[in-house]
Amino acid sequence: MSSLYDWLVVASAPQLGGYRIGRLLERTTPACLLQMSDHDRRGLGLSERQCQHLKHPPLRRIERCLEWHRRPNQQIITLGSPLYPPLLKAIPSPPPILFVRGEPRWLHEPQLAIVGSRAASIDGLEAASEFAAAMVAAEYVVTSGLALGIDSRAHFGALKNGGATVAVLGSGLDKVYPAKHRELAETIVxxxxxxxxxxxxxxxxPQHFPRRNRVISGLSVGVLVVEAEIKSGSLITARxxxxxxxxxxxIPxxxxxxxxRGCHALIKNGAKLVxxxxxxxxxxxxxxxxAKSSRSILSAPQPENEKLPxxxxxxxxxxxxxPVDxxxxxxxxxxxxxxxQLLELELHGVVAAVPGGYVRTRRG
Incomplete structure:
Protein backbone atom coordinates (compact mmCIF):
# COMPACT_ATOMS: atom_id res chain seq x y z
CA MET A 1 0.00 0.00 0.00
CA SER A 2 1.34 3.42 -0.95
CA SER A 3 1.81 5.99 1.79
CA LEU A 4 1.14 9.71 1.50
CA TYR A 5 4.91 10.18 1.38
CA ASP A 6 5.11 7.88 -1.68
CA TRP A 7 2.42 9.88 -3.46
CA LEU A 8 4.14 13.19 -2.72
CA VAL A 9 7.47 11.94 -4.04
CA VAL A 10 5.91 10.79 -7.31
CA ALA A 11 3.68 13.86 -7.67
CA SER A 12 6.65 16.19 -7.23
CA ALA A 13 8.70 14.55 -10.01
CA PRO A 14 9.65 16.99 -12.79
CA GLN A 15 7.51 16.99 -15.93
CA LEU A 16 5.34 14.17 -14.63
CA GLY A 17 1.83 15.60 -14.83
CA GLY A 18 -1.54 14.15 -13.96
CA TYR A 19 -2.02 12.38 -17.29
CA ARG A 20 1.34 10.54 -17.18
CA ILE A 21 0.94 9.65 -13.52
CA GLY A 22 -2.49 8.26 -14.35
CA ARG A 23 -0.97 6.06 -17.04
CA LEU A 24 1.77 4.91 -14.65
CA LEU A 25 -0.81 3.99 -12.03
CA GLU A 26 -2.43 1.62 -14.51
CA ARG A 27 0.77 -0.46 -14.35
CA THR A 28 2.17 0.10 -10.86
CA THR A 29 1.73 1.97 -7.57
CA PRO A 30 3.70 4.89 -6.10
CA ALA A 31 5.22 2.56 -3.48
CA CYS A 32 6.36 0.06 -6.12
CA LEU A 33 7.67 2.85 -8.33
CA LEU A 34 9.96 4.04 -5.54
CA GLN A 35 11.30 0.52 -5.00
CA MET A 36 12.04 -0.22 -8.68
CA SER A 37 15.42 -0.17 -10.31
CA ASP A 38 16.24 2.65 -12.72
CA HIS A 39 16.13 0.10 -15.53
CA ASP A 40 12.53 -0.81 -14.71
CA ARG A 41 11.57 2.85 -14.30
CA ARG A 42 12.98 3.69 -17.69
CA GLY A 43 10.97 0.79 -19.06
CA LEU A 44 7.88 2.66 -17.89
CA GLY A 45 8.99 5.73 -19.81
CA LEU A 46 10.62 7.75 -17.06
CA SER A 47 13.56 9.99 -17.93
CA GLU A 48 16.93 9.93 -16.20
CA ARG A 49 16.03 13.16 -14.42
CA GLN A 50 12.80 11.64 -13.13
CA CYS A 51 14.61 8.50 -11.98
CA GLN A 52 17.10 10.62 -10.05
CA HIS A 53 14.24 12.54 -8.45
CA LEU A 54 12.63 9.32 -7.20
CA LYS A 55 15.93 8.25 -5.67
CA HIS A 56 16.69 11.66 -4.18
CA PRO A 57 13.37 13.43 -3.57
CA PRO A 58 13.12 16.95 -2.07
CA LEU A 59 12.75 15.71 1.49
CA ARG A 60 12.49 19.13 3.12
CA ARG A 61 9.67 20.21 0.84
CA ILE A 62 7.85 16.92 1.35
CA GLU A 63 8.24 17.17 5.12
CA ARG A 64 6.76 20.69 5.04
CA CYS A 65 3.87 19.30 3.03
CA LEU A 66 3.27 16.50 5.53
CA GLU A 67 3.30 19.06 8.32
CA TRP A 68 0.73 21.11 6.40
CA HIS A 69 -1.44 18.00 6.18
CA ARG A 70 -1.33 17.58 9.96
CA ARG A 71 -2.82 20.98 10.72
CA PRO A 72 -6.51 21.21 11.67
CA ASN A 73 -8.98 21.44 8.79
CA GLN A 74 -6.30 20.64 6.20
CA GLN A 75 -5.57 17.45 4.35
CA ILE A 76 -4.06 15.97 1.25
CA ILE A 77 -6.22 13.57 -0.75
CA THR A 78 -4.51 11.22 -3.17
CA LEU A 79 -5.92 9.67 -6.31
CA GLY A 80 -5.85 6.32 -4.51
CA SER A 81 -7.93 7.53 -1.55
CA PRO A 82 -11.67 6.81 -1.13
CA LEU A 83 -11.98 10.50 -0.27
CA TYR A 84 -11.03 11.48 -3.82
CA PRO A 85 -14.06 12.95 -5.66
CA PRO A 86 -15.31 10.29 -8.10
CA LEU A 87 -16.42 12.70 -10.83
CA LEU A 88 -13.01 14.36 -10.85
CA LYS A 89 -11.32 10.96 -10.89
CA ALA A 90 -13.17 10.16 -14.12
CA ILE A 91 -11.68 13.02 -16.18
CA PRO A 92 -8.82 12.31 -18.63
CA SER A 93 -6.13 13.94 -16.46
CA PRO A 94 -7.14 14.02 -12.79
CA PRO A 95 -4.71 15.66 -10.36
CA PRO A 96 -2.76 12.92 -8.54
CA ILE A 97 -3.08 14.84 -5.27
CA LEU A 98 -5.53 17.44 -3.99
CA PHE A 99 -4.86 19.88 -1.18
CA VAL A 100 -8.03 20.69 0.74
CA ARG A 101 -8.87 23.21 3.44
CA GLY A 102 -12.31 22.84 4.95
CA GLU A 103 -14.65 19.86 4.82
CA PRO A 104 -13.78 17.27 2.13
CA ARG A 105 -17.28 15.79 2.18
CA TRP A 106 -18.52 18.71 0.08
CA LEU A 107 -16.44 17.32 -2.78
CA HIS A 108 -18.70 14.27 -2.80
CA GLU A 109 -21.91 16.30 -2.97
CA PRO A 110 -23.43 17.25 -6.36
CA GLN A 111 -21.74 20.45 -7.50
CA LEU A 112 -22.72 23.02 -10.08
CA ALA A 113 -20.07 25.44 -11.32
CA ILE A 114 -20.72 29.12 -11.97
CA VAL A 115 -18.01 30.98 -13.90
CA GLY A 116 -17.77 34.23 -15.80
CA SER A 117 -16.05 37.52 -16.37
CA ARG A 118 -13.90 39.31 -13.81
CA ALA A 119 -15.25 42.60 -15.19
CA ALA A 120 -18.89 41.60 -14.98
CA SER A 121 -21.86 43.92 -15.41
CA ILE A 122 -24.35 44.66 -12.63
CA ASP A 123 -26.85 42.32 -14.32
CA GLY A 124 -24.23 39.57 -14.55
CA LEU A 125 -23.34 39.87 -10.88
CA GLU A 126 -27.01 39.76 -9.94
CA ALA A 127 -27.58 36.68 -12.09
CA ALA A 128 -24.61 34.88 -10.51
CA SER A 129 -25.97 35.61 -7.04
CA GLU A 130 -29.54 34.55 -7.88
CA PHE A 131 -28.53 31.33 -9.63
CA ALA A 132 -26.19 30.43 -6.72
CA ALA A 133 -29.04 30.95 -4.25
CA ALA A 134 -31.32 28.70 -6.29
CA MET A 135 -28.64 26.02 -6.59
CA VAL A 136 -28.03 25.76 -2.84
CA ALA A 137 -31.80 25.74 -2.27
CA ALA A 138 -31.87 22.69 -4.56
CA GLU A 139 -29.08 21.12 -2.43
CA TYR A 140 -26.24 21.67 -4.87
CA VAL A 141 -22.81 22.87 -3.84
CA VAL A 142 -21.74 25.96 -5.82
CA THR A 143 -18.24 25.64 -7.25
CA SER A 144 -16.14 28.40 -8.76
CA GLY A 145 -12.60 29.80 -8.94
CA LEU A 146 -12.47 32.59 -6.28
CA ALA A 147 -11.73 35.17 -9.01
CA LEU A 148 -13.05 38.71 -9.09
CA GLY A 149 -16.46 39.33 -10.62
CA ILE A 150 -18.79 36.42 -11.34
CA ASP A 151 -16.79 33.82 -9.37
CA SER A 152 -16.79 35.73 -6.09
CA ARG A 153 -20.44 36.70 -6.45
CA ALA A 154 -21.33 33.03 -6.93
CA HIS A 155 -19.45 32.12 -3.74
CA PHE A 156 -21.13 34.97 -1.83
CA GLY A 157 -24.54 33.98 -3.18
CA ALA A 158 -24.12 30.43 -1.88
CA LEU A 159 -22.79 31.51 1.52
CA LYS A 160 -25.42 34.22 2.03
CA ASN A 161 -28.18 31.68 1.49
CA GLY A 162 -26.79 29.12 3.92
CA GLY A 163 -25.32 26.80 1.30
CA ALA A 164 -21.89 25.30 0.78
CA THR A 165 -19.40 26.43 -1.81
CA VAL A 166 -16.11 25.06 -3.16
CA ALA A 167 -13.36 27.35 -4.44
CA VAL A 168 -10.70 25.87 -6.73
CA LEU A 169 -7.49 27.90 -6.72
CA GLY A 170 -4.80 28.47 -9.32
CA SER A 171 -2.24 28.76 -6.54
CA GLY A 172 -1.28 26.93 -3.37
CA LEU A 173 -3.76 27.24 -0.52
CA ASP A 174 -1.28 29.27 1.54
CA LYS A 175 -1.04 31.79 -1.33
CA VAL A 176 -4.67 32.80 -1.84
CA TYR A 177 -5.18 34.80 -5.03
CA PRO A 178 -6.45 37.45 -5.42
CA ALA A 179 -5.23 38.68 -2.04
CA LYS A 180 -8.39 40.73 -1.51
CA HIS A 181 -10.34 37.46 -1.30
CA ARG A 182 -8.44 36.06 1.67
CA GLU A 183 -11.31 36.85 4.01
CA LEU A 184 -13.76 35.21 1.60
CA ALA A 185 -11.47 32.18 1.43
CA GLU A 186 -11.52 31.81 5.23
CA THR A 187 -15.32 31.98 5.22
CA ILE A 188 -15.42 29.28 2.57
CA VAL A 189 -13.23 27.04 4.75
CA PRO A 206 -0.72 32.21 -15.64
CA GLN A 207 -0.25 28.55 -16.64
CA HIS A 208 -1.94 27.38 -13.44
CA PHE A 209 -5.37 28.77 -14.28
CA PRO A 210 -6.28 26.55 -17.25
CA ARG A 211 -5.39 23.58 -15.04
CA ARG A 212 -7.55 25.06 -12.28
CA ASN A 213 -10.42 25.39 -14.76
CA ARG A 214 -10.39 21.69 -15.67
CA VAL A 215 -10.74 20.86 -11.94
CA ILE A 216 -13.71 23.23 -11.59
CA SER A 217 -15.53 21.46 -14.42
CA GLY A 218 -14.30 18.03 -13.36
CA LEU A 219 -15.81 18.38 -9.89
CA SER A 220 -19.15 19.56 -11.24
CA VAL A 221 -22.17 17.95 -12.86
CA GLY A 222 -22.61 21.04 -15.03
CA VAL A 223 -21.07 24.46 -15.74
CA LEU A 224 -23.00 27.71 -16.02
CA VAL A 225 -21.28 30.58 -17.86
CA VAL A 226 -22.89 33.88 -16.84
CA GLU A 227 -20.86 36.43 -18.80
CA ALA A 228 -17.71 35.96 -20.86
CA GLU A 229 -15.76 37.55 -23.65
CA ILE A 230 -14.78 35.47 -26.68
CA LYS A 231 -11.27 34.91 -25.30
CA SER A 232 -11.69 34.16 -21.61
CA GLY A 233 -10.90 31.57 -18.98
CA SER A 234 -14.61 30.85 -18.62
CA LEU A 235 -14.73 29.48 -22.16
CA ILE A 236 -11.71 27.31 -21.33
CA THR A 237 -13.71 25.89 -18.42
CA ALA A 238 -16.66 25.29 -20.74
CA ARG A 239 -14.43 23.50 -23.26
CA ILE A 251 -27.04 32.98 -20.04
CA PRO A 252 -27.69 35.13 -23.11
CA ARG A 261 -20.30 37.27 -26.97
CA GLY A 262 -18.68 34.30 -25.23
CA CYS A 263 -22.05 33.03 -24.01
CA HIS A 264 -23.60 33.50 -27.43
CA ALA A 265 -20.73 31.57 -29.02
CA LEU A 266 -21.29 28.72 -26.57
CA ILE A 267 -25.02 28.64 -27.34
CA LYS A 268 -24.32 28.56 -31.08
CA ASN A 269 -22.06 25.56 -30.47
CA GLY A 270 -24.54 23.55 -28.43
CA ALA A 271 -24.58 24.95 -24.90
CA LYS A 272 -28.06 25.20 -23.45
CA LEU A 273 -29.54 28.69 -23.24
CA VAL A 274 -30.84 29.20 -19.72
CA ALA A 291 -22.35 12.24 -7.23
CA LYS A 292 -24.93 11.40 -4.57
CA SER A 293 -24.01 7.72 -4.70
CA SER A 294 -20.45 8.57 -3.65
CA ARG A 295 -21.63 9.98 -0.32
CA SER A 296 -21.80 6.45 1.10
CA ILE A 297 -18.06 6.08 0.62
CA LEU A 298 -17.43 8.64 3.34
CA SER A 299 -19.63 6.97 5.93
CA ALA A 300 -19.39 3.30 4.99
CA PRO A 301 -17.84 1.09 7.69
CA GLN A 302 -14.66 -0.70 6.78
CA PRO A 303 -14.91 -4.48 6.29
CA GLU A 304 -14.00 -6.40 9.42
CA ASN A 305 -11.38 -8.39 7.54
CA GLU A 306 -9.70 -5.34 6.01
CA LYS A 307 -5.95 -5.53 6.48
CA LEU A 308 -4.62 -2.32 7.95
CA PRO A 309 -1.15 -1.06 7.01
CA PRO A 323 4.64 10.12 22.00
CA VAL A 324 6.22 9.61 18.58
CA ASP A 325 9.66 8.97 20.05
CA GLN A 341 3.52 5.44 8.85
CA LEU A 342 1.48 7.27 11.50
CA LEU A 343 0.26 9.71 8.86
CA GLU A 344 -0.88 6.81 6.69
CA LEU A 345 -2.67 5.22 9.66
CA GLU A 346 -4.25 8.59 10.41
CA LEU A 347 -5.55 8.74 6.83
CA HIS A 348 -7.19 5.34 7.42
CA GLY A 349 -8.80 6.68 10.59
CA VAL A 350 -7.22 4.11 12.91
CA VAL A 351 -5.06 6.53 14.90
CA ALA A 352 -5.55 10.17 15.82
CA ALA A 353 -3.08 12.92 16.69
CA VAL A 354 -3.70 14.36 20.16
CA PRO A 355 -1.67 16.53 22.55
CA GLY A 356 1.22 14.35 23.67
CA GLY A 357 1.31 11.97 20.71
CA TYR A 358 -1.10 9.50 19.08
CA VAL A 359 -3.98 7.32 20.27
CA ARG A 360 -5.89 4.50 18.66
CA THR A 361 -9.41 5.17 17.46
CA ARG A 362 -12.20 2.64 17.64
CA ARG A 363 -11.44 1.55 14.08
CA GLY A 364 -7.90 0.72 15.17
Whole structure:
Protein backbone atom coordinates (compact mmCIF):
# COMPACT_ATOMS: atom_id res chain seq x y z
CA MET A 1 0.00 0.00 0.00
CA SER A 2 1.34 3.42 -0.95
CA SER A 3 1.81 5.99 1.79
CA LEU A 4 1.14 9.71 1.50
CA TYR A 5 4.91 10.18 1.38
CA ASP A 6 5.11 7.88 -1.68
CA TRP A 7 2.42 9.88 -3.46
CA LEU A 8 4.14 13.19 -2.72
CA VAL A 9 7.47 11.94 -4.04
CA VAL A 10 5.91 10.79 -7.31
CA ALA A 11 3.68 13.86 -7.67
CA SER A 12 6.65 16.19 -7.23
CA ALA A 13 8.70 14.55 -10.01
CA PRO A 14 9.65 16.99 -12.79
CA GLN A 15 7.51 16.99 -15.93
CA LEU A 16 5.34 14.17 -14.63
CA GLY A 17 1.83 15.60 -14.83
CA GLY A 18 -1.54 14.15 -13.96
CA TYR A 19 -2.02 12.38 -17.29
CA ARG A 20 1.34 10.54 -17.18
CA ILE A 21 0.94 9.65 -13.52
CA GLY A 22 -2.49 8.26 -14.35
CA ARG A 23 -0.97 6.06 -17.04
CA LEU A 24 1.77 4.91 -14.65
CA LEU A 25 -0.81 3.99 -12.03
CA GLU A 26 -2.43 1.62 -14.51
CA ARG A 27 0.77 -0.46 -14.35
CA THR A 28 2.17 0.10 -10.86
CA THR A 29 1.73 1.97 -7.57
CA PRO A 30 3.70 4.89 -6.10
CA ALA A 31 5.22 2.56 -3.48
CA CYS A 32 6.36 0.06 -6.12
CA LEU A 33 7.67 2.85 -8.33
CA LEU A 34 9.96 4.04 -5.54
CA GLN A 35 11.30 0.52 -5.00
CA MET A 36 12.04 -0.22 -8.68
CA SER A 37 15.42 -0.17 -10.31
CA ASP A 38 16.24 2.65 -12.72
CA HIS A 39 16.13 0.10 -15.53
CA ASP A 40 12.53 -0.81 -14.71
CA ARG A 41 11.57 2.85 -14.30
CA ARG A 42 12.98 3.69 -17.69
CA GLY A 43 10.97 0.79 -19.06
CA LEU A 44 7.88 2.66 -17.89
CA GLY A 45 8.99 5.73 -19.81
CA LEU A 46 10.62 7.75 -17.06
CA SER A 47 13.56 9.99 -17.93
CA GLU A 48 16.93 9.93 -16.20
CA ARG A 49 16.03 13.16 -14.42
CA GLN A 50 12.80 11.64 -13.13
CA CYS A 51 14.61 8.50 -11.98
CA GLN A 52 17.10 10.62 -10.05
CA HIS A 53 14.24 12.54 -8.45
CA LEU A 54 12.63 9.32 -7.20
CA LYS A 55 15.93 8.25 -5.67
CA HIS A 56 16.69 11.66 -4.18
CA PRO A 57 13.37 13.43 -3.57
CA PRO A 58 13.12 16.95 -2.07
CA LEU A 59 12.75 15.71 1.49
CA ARG A 60 12.49 19.13 3.12
CA ARG A 61 9.67 20.21 0.84
CA ILE A 62 7.85 16.92 1.35
CA GLU A 63 8.24 17.17 5.12
CA ARG A 64 6.76 20.69 5.04
CA CYS A 65 3.87 19.30 3.03
CA LEU A 66 3.27 16.50 5.53
CA GLU A 67 3.30 19.06 8.32
CA TRP A 68 0.73 21.11 6.40
CA HIS A 69 -1.44 18.00 6.18
CA ARG A 70 -1.33 17.58 9.96
CA ARG A 71 -2.82 20.98 10.72
CA PRO A 72 -6.51 21.21 11.67
CA ASN A 73 -8.98 21.44 8.79
CA GLN A 74 -6.30 20.64 6.20
CA GLN A 75 -5.57 17.45 4.35
CA ILE A 76 -4.06 15.97 1.25
CA ILE A 77 -6.22 13.57 -0.75
CA THR A 78 -4.51 11.22 -3.17
CA LEU A 79 -5.92 9.67 -6.31
CA GLY A 80 -5.85 6.32 -4.51
CA SER A 81 -7.93 7.53 -1.55
CA PRO A 82 -11.67 6.81 -1.13
CA LEU A 83 -11.98 10.50 -0.27
CA TYR A 84 -11.03 11.48 -3.82
CA PRO A 85 -14.06 12.95 -5.66
CA PRO A 86 -15.31 10.29 -8.10
CA LEU A 87 -16.42 12.70 -10.83
CA LEU A 88 -13.01 14.36 -10.85
CA LYS A 89 -11.32 10.96 -10.89
CA ALA A 90 -13.17 10.16 -14.12
CA ILE A 91 -11.68 13.02 -16.18
CA PRO A 92 -8.82 12.31 -18.63
CA SER A 93 -6.13 13.94 -16.46
CA PRO A 94 -7.14 14.02 -12.79
CA PRO A 95 -4.71 15.66 -10.36
CA PRO A 96 -2.76 12.92 -8.54
CA ILE A 97 -3.08 14.84 -5.27
CA LEU A 98 -5.53 17.44 -3.99
CA PHE A 99 -4.86 19.88 -1.18
CA VAL A 100 -8.03 20.69 0.74
CA ARG A 101 -8.87 23.21 3.44
CA GLY A 102 -12.31 22.84 4.95
CA GLU A 103 -14.65 19.86 4.82
CA PRO A 104 -13.78 17.27 2.13
CA ARG A 105 -17.28 15.79 2.18
CA TRP A 106 -18.52 18.71 0.08
CA LEU A 107 -16.44 17.32 -2.78
CA HIS A 108 -18.70 14.27 -2.80
CA GLU A 109 -21.91 16.30 -2.97
CA PRO A 110 -23.43 17.25 -6.36
CA GLN A 111 -21.74 20.45 -7.50
CA LEU A 112 -22.72 23.02 -10.08
CA ALA A 113 -20.07 25.44 -11.32
CA ILE A 114 -20.72 29.12 -11.97
CA VAL A 115 -18.01 30.98 -13.90
CA GLY A 116 -17.77 34.23 -15.80
CA SER A 117 -16.05 37.52 -16.37
CA ARG A 118 -13.90 39.31 -13.81
CA ALA A 119 -15.25 42.60 -15.19
CA ALA A 120 -18.89 41.60 -14.98
CA SER A 121 -21.86 43.92 -15.41
CA ILE A 122 -24.35 44.66 -12.63
CA ASP A 123 -26.85 42.32 -14.32
CA GLY A 124 -24.23 39.57 -14.55
CA LEU A 125 -23.34 39.87 -10.88
CA GLU A 126 -27.01 39.76 -9.94
CA ALA A 127 -27.58 36.68 -12.09
CA ALA A 128 -24.61 34.88 -10.51
CA SER A 129 -25.97 35.61 -7.04
CA GLU A 130 -29.54 34.55 -7.88
CA PHE A 131 -28.53 31.33 -9.63
CA ALA A 132 -26.19 30.43 -6.72
CA ALA A 133 -29.04 30.95 -4.25
CA ALA A 134 -31.32 28.70 -6.29
CA MET A 135 -28.64 26.02 -6.59
CA VAL A 136 -28.03 25.76 -2.84
CA ALA A 137 -31.80 25.74 -2.27
CA ALA A 138 -31.87 22.69 -4.56
CA GLU A 139 -29.08 21.12 -2.43
CA TYR A 140 -26.24 21.67 -4.87
CA VAL A 141 -22.81 22.87 -3.84
CA VAL A 142 -21.74 25.96 -5.82
CA THR A 143 -18.24 25.64 -7.25
CA SER A 144 -16.14 28.40 -8.76
CA GLY A 145 -12.60 29.80 -8.94
CA LEU A 146 -12.47 32.59 -6.28
CA ALA A 147 -11.73 35.17 -9.01
CA LEU A 148 -13.05 38.71 -9.09
CA GLY A 149 -16.46 39.33 -10.62
CA ILE A 150 -18.79 36.42 -11.34
CA ASP A 151 -16.79 33.82 -9.37
CA SER A 152 -16.79 35.73 -6.09
CA ARG A 153 -20.44 36.70 -6.45
CA ALA A 154 -21.33 33.03 -6.93
CA HIS A 155 -19.45 32.12 -3.74
CA PHE A 156 -21.13 34.97 -1.83
CA GLY A 157 -24.54 33.98 -3.18
CA ALA A 158 -24.12 30.43 -1.88
CA LEU A 159 -22.79 31.51 1.52
CA LYS A 160 -25.42 34.22 2.03
CA ASN A 161 -28.18 31.68 1.49
CA GLY A 162 -26.79 29.12 3.92
CA GLY A 163 -25.32 26.80 1.30
CA ALA A 164 -21.89 25.30 0.78
CA THR A 165 -19.40 26.43 -1.81
CA VAL A 166 -16.11 25.06 -3.16
CA ALA A 167 -13.36 27.35 -4.44
CA VAL A 168 -10.70 25.87 -6.73
CA LEU A 169 -7.49 27.90 -6.72
CA GLY A 170 -4.80 28.47 -9.32
CA SER A 171 -2.24 28.76 -6.54
CA GLY A 172 -1.28 26.93 -3.37
CA LEU A 173 -3.76 27.24 -0.52
CA ASP A 174 -1.28 29.27 1.54
CA LYS A 175 -1.04 31.79 -1.33
CA VAL A 176 -4.67 32.80 -1.84
CA TYR A 177 -5.18 34.80 -5.03
CA PRO A 178 -6.45 37.45 -5.42
CA ALA A 179 -5.23 38.68 -2.04
CA LYS A 180 -8.39 40.73 -1.51
CA HIS A 181 -10.34 37.46 -1.30
CA ARG A 182 -8.44 36.06 1.67
CA GLU A 183 -11.31 36.85 4.01
CA LEU A 184 -13.76 35.21 1.60
CA ALA A 185 -11.47 32.18 1.43
CA GLU A 186 -11.52 31.81 5.23
CA THR A 187 -15.32 31.98 5.22
CA ILE A 188 -15.42 29.28 2.57
CA VAL A 189 -13.23 27.04 4.75
CA UNK A 190 -15.95 27.23 7.43
CA UNK A 191 -18.85 26.63 5.01
CA UNK A 192 -17.32 24.58 2.23
CA UNK A 193 -13.80 23.86 1.00
CA UNK A 194 -10.80 25.37 -0.73
CA UNK A 195 -9.16 23.01 -3.23
CA UNK A 196 -5.93 23.11 -5.21
CA UNK A 197 -3.69 20.67 -7.02
CA UNK A 198 -0.74 23.01 -6.40
CA UNK A 199 1.49 22.61 -3.37
CA UNK A 200 0.59 24.99 -0.52
CA UNK A 201 3.50 27.38 -1.03
CA UNK A 202 3.09 27.72 -4.82
CA UNK A 203 2.39 31.25 -6.07
CA UNK A 204 -0.26 31.90 -8.75
CA UNK A 205 1.08 31.65 -12.30
CA PRO A 206 -0.72 32.21 -15.64
CA GLN A 207 -0.25 28.55 -16.64
CA HIS A 208 -1.94 27.38 -13.44
CA PHE A 209 -5.37 28.77 -14.28
CA PRO A 210 -6.28 26.55 -17.25
CA ARG A 211 -5.39 23.58 -15.04
CA ARG A 212 -7.55 25.06 -12.28
CA ASN A 213 -10.42 25.39 -14.76
CA ARG A 214 -10.39 21.69 -15.67
CA VAL A 215 -10.74 20.86 -11.94
CA ILE A 216 -13.71 23.23 -11.59
CA SER A 217 -15.53 21.46 -14.42
CA GLY A 218 -14.30 18.03 -13.36
CA LEU A 219 -15.81 18.38 -9.89
CA SER A 220 -19.15 19.56 -11.24
CA VAL A 221 -22.17 17.95 -12.86
CA GLY A 222 -22.61 21.04 -15.03
CA VAL A 223 -21.07 24.46 -15.74
CA LEU A 224 -23.00 27.71 -16.02
CA VAL A 225 -21.28 30.58 -17.86
CA VAL A 226 -22.89 33.88 -16.84
CA GLU A 227 -20.86 36.43 -18.80
CA ALA A 228 -17.71 35.96 -20.86
CA GLU A 229 -15.76 37.55 -23.65
CA ILE A 230 -14.78 35.47 -26.68
CA LYS A 231 -11.27 34.91 -25.30
CA SER A 232 -11.69 34.16 -21.61
CA GLY A 233 -10.90 31.57 -18.98
CA SER A 234 -14.61 30.85 -18.62
CA LEU A 235 -14.73 29.48 -22.16
CA ILE A 236 -11.71 27.31 -21.33
CA THR A 237 -13.71 25.89 -18.42
CA ALA A 238 -16.66 25.29 -20.74
CA ARG A 239 -14.43 23.50 -23.26
CA UNK A 240 -13.04 21.24 -20.54
CA UNK A 241 -16.58 20.54 -19.36
CA UNK A 242 -17.61 19.37 -22.83
CA UNK A 243 -14.50 17.16 -23.09
CA UNK A 244 -15.36 15.66 -19.70
CA UNK A 245 -18.96 14.93 -20.68
CA UNK A 246 -20.47 17.64 -18.49
CA UNK A 247 -23.42 19.84 -19.43
CA UNK A 248 -22.66 23.45 -20.33
CA UNK A 249 -25.18 26.24 -19.82
CA UNK A 250 -25.00 29.89 -20.84
CA ILE A 251 -27.04 32.98 -20.04
CA PRO A 252 -27.69 35.13 -23.11
CA UNK A 253 -27.23 38.90 -23.07
CA UNK A 254 -27.28 41.99 -25.19
CA UNK A 255 -25.90 41.69 -28.72
CA UNK A 256 -24.11 44.99 -28.07
CA UNK A 257 -22.19 43.75 -25.02
CA UNK A 258 -18.72 42.21 -25.34
CA UNK A 259 -19.49 40.27 -22.16
CA UNK A 260 -22.28 38.40 -23.96
CA ARG A 261 -20.30 37.27 -26.97
CA GLY A 262 -18.68 34.30 -25.23
CA CYS A 263 -22.05 33.03 -24.01
CA HIS A 264 -23.60 33.50 -27.43
CA ALA A 265 -20.73 31.57 -29.02
CA LEU A 266 -21.29 28.72 -26.57
CA ILE A 267 -25.02 28.64 -27.34
CA LYS A 268 -24.32 28.56 -31.08
CA ASN A 269 -22.06 25.56 -30.47
CA GLY A 270 -24.54 23.55 -28.43
CA ALA A 271 -24.58 24.95 -24.90
CA LYS A 272 -28.06 25.20 -23.45
CA LEU A 273 -29.54 28.69 -23.24
CA VAL A 274 -30.84 29.20 -19.72
CA UNK A 275 -33.16 31.85 -18.31
CA UNK A 276 -33.94 30.21 -14.95
CA UNK A 277 -32.20 27.67 -12.68
CA UNK A 278 -34.90 25.12 -13.56
CA UNK A 279 -33.43 25.05 -17.08
CA UNK A 280 -30.28 23.61 -15.49
CA UNK A 281 -31.80 21.21 -12.97
CA UNK A 282 -33.79 19.32 -15.60
CA UNK A 283 -30.60 18.42 -17.51
CA UNK A 284 -28.14 17.27 -14.83
CA UNK A 285 -30.01 14.37 -13.26
CA UNK A 286 -27.76 11.44 -14.20
CA UNK A 287 -24.47 12.91 -12.99
CA UNK A 288 -26.22 14.29 -9.91
CA UNK A 289 -27.23 10.76 -8.94
CA UNK A 290 -23.66 9.55 -9.56
CA ALA A 291 -22.35 12.24 -7.23
CA LYS A 292 -24.93 11.40 -4.57
CA SER A 293 -24.01 7.72 -4.70
CA SER A 294 -20.45 8.57 -3.65
CA ARG A 295 -21.63 9.98 -0.32
CA SER A 296 -21.80 6.45 1.10
CA ILE A 297 -18.06 6.08 0.62
CA LEU A 298 -17.43 8.64 3.34
CA SER A 299 -19.63 6.97 5.93
CA ALA A 300 -19.39 3.30 4.99
CA PRO A 301 -17.84 1.09 7.69
CA GLN A 302 -14.66 -0.70 6.78
CA PRO A 303 -14.91 -4.48 6.29
CA GLU A 304 -14.00 -6.40 9.42
CA ASN A 305 -11.38 -8.39 7.54
CA GLU A 306 -9.70 -5.34 6.01
CA LYS A 307 -5.95 -5.53 6.48
CA LEU A 308 -4.62 -2.32 7.95
CA PRO A 309 -1.15 -1.06 7.01
CA UNK A 310 1.82 -1.20 9.39
CA UNK A 311 0.36 -3.62 12.00
CA UNK A 312 3.71 -3.80 13.83
CA UNK A 313 3.75 -0.06 14.34
CA UNK A 314 0.05 0.07 15.23
CA UNK A 315 0.65 -2.47 18.00
CA UNK A 316 2.78 0.17 19.76
CA UNK A 317 0.04 2.81 19.88
CA UNK A 318 -2.40 2.47 22.75
CA UNK A 319 -5.58 4.05 24.05
CA UNK A 320 -3.61 6.75 25.87
CA UNK A 321 -1.44 9.33 24.11
CA UNK A 322 1.81 7.72 22.99
CA PRO A 323 4.64 10.12 22.00
CA VAL A 324 6.22 9.61 18.58
CA ASP A 325 9.66 8.97 20.05
CA UNK A 326 8.20 6.24 22.28
CA UNK A 327 6.57 4.59 19.26
CA UNK A 328 9.92 4.79 17.45
CA UNK A 329 11.76 3.22 20.39
CA UNK A 330 9.24 0.40 20.75
CA UNK A 331 9.10 -0.38 17.03
CA UNK A 332 12.82 0.04 16.39
CA UNK A 333 12.19 2.38 13.45
CA UNK A 334 13.66 5.83 12.67
CA UNK A 335 11.46 8.73 13.77
CA UNK A 336 10.94 10.01 10.20
CA UNK A 337 9.66 6.59 9.09
CA UNK A 338 7.41 6.36 12.14
CA UNK A 339 5.93 9.77 11.27
CA UNK A 340 5.17 8.67 7.71
CA GLN A 341 3.52 5.44 8.85
CA LEU A 342 1.48 7.27 11.50
CA LEU A 343 0.26 9.71 8.86
CA GLU A 344 -0.88 6.81 6.69
CA LEU A 345 -2.67 5.22 9.66
CA GLU A 346 -4.25 8.59 10.41
CA LEU A 347 -5.55 8.74 6.83
CA HIS A 348 -7.19 5.34 7.42
CA GLY A 349 -8.80 6.68 10.59
CA VAL A 350 -7.22 4.11 12.91
CA VAL A 351 -5.06 6.53 14.90
CA ALA A 352 -5.55 10.17 15.82
CA ALA A 353 -3.08 12.92 16.69
CA VAL A 354 -3.70 14.36 20.16
CA PRO A 355 -1.67 16.53 22.55
CA GLY A 356 1.22 14.35 23.67
CA GLY A 357 1.31 11.97 20.71
CA TYR A 358 -1.10 9.50 19.08
CA VAL A 359 -3.98 7.32 20.27
CA ARG A 360 -5.89 4.50 18.66
CA THR A 361 -9.41 5.17 17.46
CA ARG A 362 -12.20 2.64 17.64
CA ARG A 363 -11.44 1.55 14.08
CA GLY A 364 -7.90 0.72 15.17
Missing amino acids: EQGALVSEFWPDEAPR YALEQGRDVFA GSIYSAMS ETPVDIFEDVGVLTEC FPALLANVGNEAT VVAERSGLPVHEVMM
